[in-house]
Amino acid sequence: MKKVIAIAVLFISSIGFSQIKVVETVPVEKLGRVNNNFYVQKIGDEFTFFYTTVQSDDEEAALKAFTFKNVDNAYQSLYGIISKGFTSSPLNDVKLELPNNFVWLHYIASSDKTTVQFMVSNKEATSTHISEPLSKEQVEKLFQKS
Numbered sequence: 001m002k003k004v005i006a007i008a009v010l011f012i013s014s015i016g017f018s019q020i021k022v023v024e025t026v027p028v029e030k031l032g033r034v035n036n037n038f039y040v041q042k043i044g045d046e047f048t049f050f051y052t053t054v055q056s057d058d059e060e061a062a063l064k065a066f067t068f069k070n071v072d073n074a075y076q077s078l079y080g081i082i083s084k085g086f087t088s089s090p091l092n093d094v095k096l097e098l099p100n101n102f103v104w105l106h107y108i109a110s111s112d113k114t115t116v117q118f119m120v121s122n123k124e125a126t127s128t129h130i131s132e133p134l135s136k137e138q139v140e141k142l143f144q145k146s
Contacts, residue, residue, distance in 0.1 A: 028042070029041060029043075034134060039142070040142060047069075047074075047075050050063055051065070051131040053129045054132055064129045066120050067100070068099060075143075081094060083139065085107050091108075093107065101123060103118055103119070104119040106118075113135050113136075115133035116139065117133050
């Protein structure tokens with residue numbers, strides 16, 4: 001009887017104090033991608049945009065990101081804001097406020113096409129990271145509209 005109780009106590013204590021726990025995860029959806037420089041992924045209701053910067057320092061050339069939740073269809077609203085910027089006259093920068101970042105959409109008009117750059121500044125940091133320029137076609141590919 002003592003052995004049965006001892007085994008039961010050991011069994012119960014090993015279950016209660018195990019080192020490995022299974023944590024429920026949310027699947028990661030990979031959305032649009034433009035080359036290897038810009039892509040979007042969705043985890044639950046959060047969208048994360050990953051981009052490489054155009055700064056020349058090796059430390060600054062690392063992959064950067066900004067994230068926001070899809071509250072009130074924010075993902076589609078962002079696409080609409082970016083798309084409308086390509087056709088506005090004159091081209092004006094658009095400043096967006098996200099929970100942790102400020103994002104400027106900087107439009108550049110040249111003789112053959114108009115491009116947009118994302119200029120991302122963390123609300124707590126003083127540095128700004130600038131993405132490579134994207135054409136309207138690349139923005140459509142990024143948002144999976146083409």
